[in-house]
Amino acid sequence: MRIAAIVSVAVAAAALAWAADVQRVERGMLVTENVPETPPALKDTLLQYQNVRGASFADWTPDGKSILIATRFADTAQLHRVDMPLGLRRQLTFFPEPVGSGTYRPDNGPRTILYGKDRGGDENFQLYLMDEREGASTMFTDGKSRNAAGTFSDDGSLIAWSSVAKDSQKYKILVANGRAPKEPRVVLDEEGAWFPRGFSPDNTKLLVGKSVSVNESYLYLIDLKTGTRTQVNPSPKQISYGNVEFAADGQSLYVVSDEDSEFSRLVRVNLKDNSKTALSGGIDWDVDGFDITLDRKTIAYVTNEAGVSRVYMIDAASGAKLPAPELPTAVFSGAGFSPDGTKLALSLTNAQTSGDVWVWDLKARKLTRWTESEVGGIDPSTFVQPTLVSWPTFDQAGGKPRTITGFQYLPPGPGPHPVLITIHGGPEAQSQPGFSSNTQMLVKKLGMAVILPNVRGSTGYGKTFVNLDNGRLREDSVKDIGALLDWIATQPSLDKKRVVVSGGSYGGYMSYAVMTTYNDRLAAGISVVGISNFVTFLNNTSGYRKDLRRVEYGDERDPEMAKFLQTISPLTNAGKITKPMFIVQGLNDPRVPYTEAEQMLKAIRANGQEVWFMMAKDEGHGFAKKSNQNAQQEATVLFLQKVIGK
Incomplete structure (x- = not known):
């Protein structure tokens, strides 16, 4: 059924509310302004889409017979064990906060799972060890700092992790007994974003990494006996490293690196001569x-080819190609070999698969589906497949107009259809053709075309492209959306008069910026946890994030850069917004503080313009709890229904 009839009464009520003084309403954990009540009929219509779930691979059990997955049956994602293909998803964690990943301690003792959990989306993660048989968990971190990257040695006897205080730029890396990590020792304590990357096979060294930006990182080996630190592959060149593993003899590394390449490659680095x-x-x-097998003989690597994933398998020693699974067009979010190296688990999602785990048997060369997640009773074959679209933008590359690409989900029928542009966050990220129940709902129920652009600054298109929006080039990515609006105007199936821009995090900033730049060409905007002022954002984001973000956006401590950032910030230009806005925020957001939303809300409203507002007091950088996600979706549908006139 279409939603138009359902929402008409609610839209009329919203218009009346807007005419009066807007009141802030608190219901449980949600704080709203100008958001109408959701009609019961609309709730019923959205139920199917709200009850879509997916599953992602986390680890193999130490005996290699079962897999650990994350999926949701209640309000948040939790860890489950699956013992056979399409078998029972046996829930292992039961928390109000999400637990999205975990790993087994790799030994023959009692099954123990390492996982992390925050509170209310504050990302102040604490690490726990859980006895799988008893279900009891023990927190082994300090309860105060942010802890991440928990890593076991191959035999499970050691564990390492990083720790940083919320408002500090000084990271620690700690190492402890993997079976009883009660008395950790600090092996590194200095400024920079430092993380453990893995123990050497003989447990004498710890590989650590320092991240400066998406384009610059460093690797070091720490001798666990002497504390001596040695840089891997020292070079005057700026190099970005991805994941990394030791070779069997500990004398070389397998690492993803963009050294001397426009794209990241898999390389082997000899530690003796680099x-x-x-x-x-x-x-x-x-x-x-x-991923690499425990015996370090076989490697499976995943490439990103125009947003679509592809799996390759090679012999680790020679690099010779091995048979790899033939998979459908999809996006892979995780992969892992079984302990004996005979099987490879893959998390797979595409437009018609909400997210499931498949296993490739290397000997039998057979692919088996291990989970089949429910999609709310909807026939998956009815979900709309995206098409890759492209358009010329304002500048040139190689003497030709530069092309920007994106994925378009188009409703049936000739149109012209209203359009929702959804811009990804990061900005060092990429929109890929994975599954989104919300996108499918908008296409089917509202008849909207949904376009996911990958503007300059997106990953997946080479390191030159990812740097095209840095610092003073920031507004060039906004111009890419202006070029998209030009392209939309040439498409008979799209309605250029009913275009809404949306995005989350950096995409939320982009939504604001596009609204201030192209207000007359848009029907409305939606910003979720978006940056509204770069200077206040850089001043108020958590301390451990400041330097990472300054590399991308510019250093606000420089007076000239601060002036530039103020000039281009949406808050400075809020007076240009004359179309409705919907602002969504988590109160506990450590990345983009809630004050970014509050100040933009105040500025738009001071100009006498319409703005809807929703904030969850138990969420952070985006809504993770199903109840809050449902409320956000319902409000978004009401907002879109009003602004596109359905």
Whole structure:
């Protein structure tokens, strides 16, 4: 059924509310302004889409017979164990906060799972060890700092993790007994975003990484006996490293690196002389990641080819290609070999698969589906497949107009259809053709075309492209959306008069910026946890994030850069917005503080313009709890229904 009849009464009520003084309403954990009540009939219509679930691979059990997955049956994602293909999803964690990943301690003792959990979306993660048989968990971190990257040694006897205080830029890396990590010792304590990357096979060294930006990172080896730190592959060149693993003898590393390449490649680095051997040469796309068998003999790596994932398998020593699974067009979010190296688990999602785990048997060369997640009773074959679209933008590359690409989900029928432009966050990220129940709902129930653009600054298109929006080039990415609006105007199936822009995090900033720049060409905007002022954002974001973000956006401590950032900030230009806005925020957001939303709300309203507002007191950087996600979706449908006139 269409939603138009359902929402008409609610839209009329919203118009009346707007005419009067807007009141702030609190219901449970939700704080709203100008958001009408959701009609019961609309709630019923959305139920199917709100009850779509997916599953993602987390780990194999130590005996290799079962897999650990994350999926949701109640309000949040939790860890479950699956013992056979399409078997029972046995829930292991039961928390009000999400637990989205975990790993087994790799030994033959009692099954123990390492996982992390925050509170209310504050991302102040604490690490826990859970006895799988008893279901009891023990927190082994300090309860105050932000802890991440928990890593076991191959035999499970050691564990390492990073720790940083919320308002500090100084990271620690700690190492402890993997079976009883009660008395950790600090092996590194200094400024920078430092994380453990893995123990050497003999447990004498710890590989650590320092991240400066998406384009710059460093690797070091710490001798766990002497504390000596040695840089891997020292170079004057700026290099970005992805995931990394030791070779069997500990004398070389397998690592994803963009050294001397436009794209990230899989290479082997000899630790004695830093010589390199390319293992994924000839592929002009990024290697997103890889896994290696415990015996270090076989590697599976995943490439990102125009947003679509592809799996390759090679012999680790020679680099020779091995048989790989033939998979449908999809996006892979995780992969892992079984302990004996005979099976490879893959998390797979596409437009018609909400997210499931498949297993490739290397000997039988057989692919088996292990989970089949429910999609609210909807026939998956009815979900709309996206098409890759492109349009010329304002500048040139190689003497030709630069092309920007994106994925378009188009309703049936000739149109012209209203359009929702959804811009990804990051900005060092990429929109890929994975599954979104919300996108499918908008296409089917509202008849909207949905376009997911990958503007300059997106990953997946080479390191030159990802740098095209840095610092003073920030507004060039906004111009890419202006070029998209030009392209929309030429498409008979799209209605250029009913275009809404939306986005989350950096995409939320983009939504604001597009609204201030192209207000007369848009019907409305939606900003979720978006930056409204770069200077206040950089001043107020958590301390451990400041330097990472300054590399991308510019250093607000420089008076000239601060002036530039103020000039281009949406808050400075809020007076240009004369179309409705919907602002969504989590109160506990450590990345984009809630004050970014509050100040933009105040500025737009001071100009006498219409703005809807929703904030969850138990969420952070986006809504993770199903009840809050449902409320956001319902309000978004009401907002879109009003602004596109359905």
